[in-house]
Each structure stands twice: as structure tokens, then as C-alpha cells.
Amino acid sequence: MPTPNECITLTLPLADGGLEALTLNETGPWRKPTGLIRSRKVYAAAHVTANVLGNNVPGAPADIDWDSTLNFRRELWSWGVGIADAMDTAQRGMGLDWSATRELINRSAAEAALFASPERTVRDLLACGAGTDQLNLADVEPGEAGLEAVLAAYREQIAVVEASGAKVIIMASRALAKVASGPADYLGLYGTLLSEVREPVVLHWLGTMFDPALAGYWGSDDVAAATATFQMLIDTHAAKVDGVKVSLLDAGHEVALRASLPAGVRLYTGDDFNYPELIDGAGSHYSDALLGIFAAIAPAASTALQEYDAGRPAEARAILDSTRDLGLHIFEAPTYYYKTGIAFLAWLNGYQPGFQMIGGLHSGRSVNHLVTLFRLANTAGLLLNPELAAVRMAGFLNTAGLESVATITDGANA
Structure with a gap:
């Protein structure tokens, strides 16, 4: 230094x-917490580090640098935030195959157990995505057989997450979007899963800006109609829903949904554009967070959360606002390439030995984009x-x- x-x-x-x-x-003047962060429930969605000598070309099985991947998770925990793992930030559906995902879940959970305490359980430290990406999408056809295949795939992955001790995040499924004929199929399949899970889960609604293959999720391309189905599912199974993670990049929609949730069901914002005002909220009405951008800005996010804990919301909001331009840039369209920026900043900050990604995704952003990212990280004080x-x-x-x-x-x- x-x-x-x-x-x-x-x-x-x-x-x-x-x-x-x-x-x-x-x-920046970032500081690690000396105790638990209590003002908000927060998970940072973490990426995986590619083995720099691995054959991480498009279409190849993921070859992961496990030491760097797990060291980054230890660093995030040291800032007092939980980790959302095996999610889209970890390149689910964009290079991270199910075999590598299963290993990631088990390795991360074993690390989380070392950090756990009666006040901060493995479920507080780690939430992992359960999806259906072990299915070959081309082989799944609409109809009852397709729905049964999706249900079986979800059950397999949920069982892996539950056995690890992590909190389950039921991810949106490309296969379900393909085979479902309408809202009733979503309600029936998710209802079955929620009746079977051991403990409350997070429901994940990912917009098409993150994954175009999820068009028409919840049975409609109309957001209001889709939301009505989503709300019906939550209301019916509230006891099995820890929270919902919504990534539509629509702050107004999130505020309205947040107000309509049953008591005890959290709204984990997935809005990497509008997170400062959504986390800040209005009085007792605020969003918790499950965000990819928090993996990039963990020192600032942690310091802001500590300000909320100390009863200084104006100072907390100012810190979050200071990171907004960086978040807007990393998540600019095409948004699904935001993982490239997350990995690039992690490399700049010394968390991984090289700027490479599984599936060759390090080519997902231009040189000009990454130069601007560097400038914005510098402005935000996030070049550590x-x-x-x-x-x-x-x-x-x-x-x-x-x-x-x-x-x-x-x-x-x-």
C-alpha cells in the first residue's frame, strides 16, 4: 500500500x-463490524473464480479455483453480510453446471459452519439456489411429463441445499417457463415444493433483463397478472416463505409488493439499480437485500448497515448513494453480463489471481466498459x-x- x-x-x-x-x-472510510448487523437482513450474491489454467471455454464443464472462491466468501462474511450462493451471480445457466454447483453448495456450507454461532446460524450466513438446470432444456416438453421432470429436478436440488444446512432459495426455472401452460401450473408445482420443504425458503423472481429465457414467468408476460399469481402463492403458503427476492429493476413494483406481503415475509430487494432507496425505505417499511452488487461494494454496504444500526440513517443512505453510479454501470444492458464486472473488480482488489471466468464470460464486457468501471470504483473509494x-x-x-x-x-x- x-x-x-x-x-x-x-x-x-x-x-x-x-x-x-x-x-x-x-x-473509502470502510470499517468491519464488531458485532452482528441487525438493522437489515442482507445477502451478497457471490461469484465463482475460474481456475486460470482450466479449460473454462464456452460449453466446457466449470473448472473452479476453490481456494480463491472460498476465500472470497470468508471475506464477505468478515464484513457482516450473508452470502447468496449458487445463484445467477455464480453463473448458473451461464457456465456453472449442476455438478460444480453441488460442490459449491457443499463447500460453502462447510465454510459457513466454521463461522456459525447461536446468533448467526448457517442459514443466516448462507442461502443457496435450488433450480432445475441439471435438465437438458431441449429434452423437456410442455405437458404433464415436463412438469413432473421439473418437479423432480427441483426436489433433487432442494435436497442438496437442505442437507448442507443452508437456507433454500427456489430459483426461477427456464424449464418451468418452457413447460408451464399458465398460472395454475406454477401454483401447483410451487405449492407442492413449499408443502415439502423443511424450513421457510426464499422465492426468487428473476426478470428477463437478467435471463430472457424466463419470459412469461408466473404464467403471464403482464407484470401485474404475474404479480397476482405470485402473491396468491405467497399468501397461501406464508408459513413456508422466509422472503421473496424480486429482480425486476422496478422500484415502484417492489414497494407495492412489499406492502402487500403477509406479516413475517421479507422482501429481499434484487434491484441493483434502486437499492439505496429501497433499503433505506420509509420508517419501518424497508427492503432487506439479496444483491449481486453487494459482492462488489461489500465494504461500503457493511459500513452503511452499521450506520443504520447506530441510528444514523442519513449517513447510511449517503454511503449507499455513493455506490449507485458503479451499480448502474455494472448492471447496464445487457444486464446478464453484470457478472463480468463483479469478477473484474474482485481481480483488481486482489481476491483472485487472474481475470478469467468459467464459460469464457470474461469476454462479456468491452474494454471501454471495464475502464469506466475502474473510474467509478475509484470515485466510490472501492479500490481496496x-x-x-x-x-x-x-x-x-x-x-x-x-x-x-x-x-x-x-x-x-x-
């Missing part, structure tokens, strides 16, 4: 082909080791064919 009197400057390209000398900011970040960014740009250099100068004489 540079001393306070040193300045780090990096040459960055501009979109018009010019160059800019950017002086890096100091890391500025010297390392500068050296790695310079190396990335040089590899891309853009000459860059990171320099450290004496700030007193700069």
Missing part, C-alpha cells in the same frame, strides 16, 4: 481514443488496494493493445 503522501497515477484511454492521467483516490489495482489495470490495458503505465509519486512534490 502507498503511504498517505504518495500519489498513484494511471494512464487510461478515453472513448475517443485519447488518454487521461487519473490520480487514484484513497480507499489502489497500488495493486493500478498495476493490474495497466497490465490489462497493455494486453488489450493500449499502452498504459501506473506510477507512484511523492504527493508532496507532485
Whole structure:
């Protein structure tokens, strides 16, 4: 790390082909909690790190760097947040196959058990996605046989999560979207699952901006009609629903749904655009969170949550607002490539040895996009080791064919 009197400057390209000398900011005033965070229930959706020597090309089975993947989860727990694992941030349906997913769930749960306590159980520390992606989508046909195949696939994955001790997140299913004929099929299948689970689960509604294959989920392309079906399911099975995670990037829709939920059912915001105001809420009406962006901004998010705990909501909201531009950029359309930005920032911050992703997804964003991400992370104080970040960014740009250099100068004489 540079001393306070040193300045780090990096040459960055501009979109018009010019160059800019950017002086890096100091890391923000982030602090780790000394006790439990109580003001909000929060899970950061974590990514997986690819083995840099693995055959992680499109279509190949995932080859994961388990040491880096689990170290990143330990780091998130140290900031006081829970982890949502084996979710879309971990590239479910975009490189992470079911075999690797099952291993990820079991490895993460074993680590969570080491951090658990009577006040912070494995379920508090870890929630894992259960879906149907072990099915070959091309082989699943609409009708009763298709619905039975989807039900069996969900049961298999739920059993793995329950056996691990983690909280179950019932993920939206591409296969169910393909085979369901209308709302009744969703209500029937989910109703069966909810009657069978051991403990309350999180229901996951992922919008088409995250996964186009989920069009028409809950039986309709009309959001109001889909919401009515979703609400009916929750009302009928409220005792088995810990909360709902909604990722439609529509703050107004979330606020209305939040107000209509049965007592005791949480709204875990999945809105990576509008999370500051949704988490802040209005008085006692606020959203908890299950967010991919929290994996990128964990130090700031944790500090904000500690401000809420201390009764300083204005300070908490200001911190969350300071990260908004970074979140908007990472999750810009096509939104399903946001994982590339999450992994890139993790690499810049030293959490993984290389900028590679399973399924070759590191190619999902342009050089210009990643340069802007670097600038915004710098503005937000989320380059946690500025010297390392500068050296790695310079190396990335040089590899891309853009000459860059990171320099450290004496700030007193700069």
C-alpha cells in the first residue's frame, strides 16, 4: 500500500481514443463490524473464480479455483453480510453446471459452519439456489411429463441445499417457463415444493433483463397478472416463505409488493439499480437485500448497515448513494453480463489471481466498459488496494493493445 503522501497515477484511454492521467483516490472510510448487523437482513450474491489454467471455454464443464472462491466468501462474511450462493451471480445457466454447483453448495456450507454461532446460524450466513438446470432444456416438453421432470429436478436440488444446512432459495426455472401452460401450473408445482420443504425458503423472481429465457414467468408476460399469481402463492403458503427476492429493476413494483406481503415475509430487494432507496425505505417499511452488487461494494454496504444500526440513517443512505453510479454501470444492458464486472473488480482488489471466468464470460464486457468501471470504483473509494489495482489495470490495458503505465509519486512534490 502507498503511504498517505504518495500519489498513484494511471494512464487510461478515453472513448475517443485519447488518454487521461487519473490520480487514484484513497480507499473509502470502510470499517468491519464488531458485532452482528441487525438493522437489515442482507445477502451478497457471490461469484465463482475460474481456475486460470482450466479449460473454462464456452460449453466446457466449470473448472473452479476453490481456494480463491472460498476465500472470497470468508471475506464477505468478515464484513457482516450473508452470502447468496449458487445463484445467477455464480453463473448458473451461464457456465456453472449442476455438478460444480453441488460442490459449491457443499463447500460453502462447510465454510459457513466454521463461522456459525447461536446468533448467526448457517442459514443466516448462507442461502443457496435450488433450480432445475441439471435438465437438458431441449429434452423437456410442455405437458404433464415436463412438469413432473421439473418437479423432480427441483426436489433433487432442494435436497442438496437442505442437507448442507443452508437456507433454500427456489430459483426461477427456464424449464418451468418452457413447460408451464399458465398460472395454475406454477401454483401447483410451487405449492407442492413449499408443502415439502423443511424450513421457510426464499422465492426468487428473476426478470428477463437478467435471463430472457424466463419470459412469461408466473404464467403471464403482464407484470401485474404475474404479480397476482405470485402473491396468491405467497399468501397461501406464508408459513413456508422466509422472503421473496424480486429482480425486476422496478422500484415502484417492489414497494407495492412489499406492502402487500403477509406479516413475517421479507422482501429481499434484487434491484441493483434502486437499492439505496429501497433499503433505506420509509420508517419501518424497508427492503432487506439479496444483491449481486453487494459482492462488489461489500465494504461500503457493511459500513452503511452499521450506520443504520447506530441510528444514523442519513449517513447510511449517503454511503449507499455513493455506490449507485458503479451499480448502474455494472448492471447496464445487457444486464446478464453484470457478472463480468463483479469478477473484474474482485481481480483488481486482489481476491483472485487472474481475470478469467468459467464459460469464457470474461469476454462479456468491452474494454471501454471495464475502464469506466475502474473510474467509478475509484470515485466510490472501492479500490481496496489502489497500488495493486493500478498495476493490474495497466497490465490489462497493455494486453488489450493500449499502452498504459501506473506510477507512484511523492504527493508532496507532485
